[in-house]
Amino acid sequence: MDISGKKILASAAAVLTTEARAIQALAARLDGAFVATVGRILDCDGHVIVTGMGKSGHIGHKIAATLASTGTPAFFVHPAEASHGDLGMIRREDVLLALSNSGETEEVLRLLPVIKRLGIYLIAMTGRPDSTLARHADRHLDTSVDQEACPLGLAPTASTSAQLALGDALAVALLEARGFTAEDFARSHPGGKLGRQLLLTIREVMHGEDELPRVEDSAPVAEAIFEMTRSRLGLCAVVSATGSLVGIVTDGDLRRHAETLADIRSQHVASIMSRDPRTVHADELAAVAVEIMQHHRVQGLLVTDEEDRLVGALNFQDLLQAGVV
Template sequence: MKKFSSSDIVRLSHQVFDVELNGLKQLKQRVGDEFVAAIELIMACKGHVVVIGMGKSGHIGNKISATLASTGTPAFFVHPGEASHGDLGMITSGDLILAISNSGETEEVLTILPLIKRMGAKLISMTGKPNSNLAKNSNVHLDISVTEEACPLGLAPTASTTATLVMGDALAVTLLEMRGFTKEDFAMSHPAGSLGKKLLLGIEDVMRTGEDIPRVPLNADFAMALLEMNQKGLGMTAVVHNNGQVAGVFTDGDLRRTLDDLADLKEKTMVDLATPNPVLIHYKKMAVEAAQIMEAYKIHSLLVVNDDEILVGALNIHDLLRAGVV
């Protein structure tokens, strides 16, 4: 076995980058009328984009279908081998087929072409052979050919699969722009992701309610407020009127300032010690807005109120962290 130095290893990796980058530059130069036609076909499709491909093309096709689906173009992947054994029933005349085959002669794909044609579904193909049977039988053909593979043996699909993947990304992102797809739309299809949590979680989903809300009445003394803060663990307590309307807030910062001046502390109530007109957030707001408010005001907790500024909840930065909002 040949021994490779560190510089040899780095050089080999650079060769791969160079070959694949060159393939992408060639691919970019070929994007034109056929790409536009493919986009127009997909935009006109009333059903799903059904991606098919065998082997490495199938793996890339799976990723392309997932990218399309998550960026506003309904899509799914069908294995062409399984399609011949029943899965073809998943495809309807209103769908559009995106068939991927570097050779354009993949038997499992060609076998189902007559059936696709018979049902009237449109066909876009991605191949590295514009004169192949698959290319010739397509409504639109996208040329994904490369002059060489990064594999020194010229056998393992490398540059060609990269070119296919990038062409799929180009389709998905172009369609995203044309559909006016937004961050909010993206979040709807990724509710468990970080963006979905930021854009979809409401204050009501993360706030503490009921007995977990720290609160004391206006006439509460310092000791009662301190006990409430310790028990509820939010680093503050609301000070409320008899009807639950927020009159102020007493925070850790207020506590430190109070302890700096112990004079007549026993004679004072929360009316005297609390900070009036605290920063509040409405319970119908989004959780990400709470994070923005905390950042803007350099605070770690918020009181949650309804339309009448009646206290209905409380939350702190740790609640937002646990929910994945920040």
């Protein structure tokens, strides 16, 4: 079938407009039921159990994952599997969030007698406030839409977008009510980039004192070059006779002074070093080092402890390898 690019774009735009309208309409319908739902989940001593069939089930999986990663313990239970043993995963202290656009999904309705008998609090998210599921729920969240984005009016499109958006709204409202922070989020995502940015400290990625390239300010430039070659960090700390930090020599310093270096075996490091080098504390987050390096356009930093004693060094490559960048 031959279809023009203009018609394809018009069709896609119509879908996005329809779904955006459906989501926008949810905001106007938010009421006390939503507030009460948030309050009940906050008071829950167990988990939020999310269930749903078909497309609603796929949305339910995502809602459960979002809740769990933002401070509300939650997981998904397939309603068909629940009738064959998985109901044992649901406890009296839990809250059940059931998704069904029609509110008449057989596999979900089959759970109602057991849920009521156990006294489990039921929140229904449906597109029909008069449906069986909505009428038997303790709270109902209305996700009805005027029309689906599917031109046949068959495939769940705007309705599932509404479910997903309301699930996100619920998760964020709970997040804010709990005072959930970025650090809390990182603790539940330790393997992700965000977790590394928010949890990894400089001490964990830096090269320690035994690997730290350093020379005294009276040492010849050749010695600094040797230290830089040994460490492969692209820098060398310069200290005084008493061990206090007085400067730094980098690859850039060597290039800038290349024409004036008469004899690297006799010329002192102090003549080419950069004074008052930028440093970062070992217990700062590694992300802080990234920010400093990018802001000042440097490739490495010297690391100090809480008493400003030199304890290590790191370069941009270390941060890349640690996955912080």
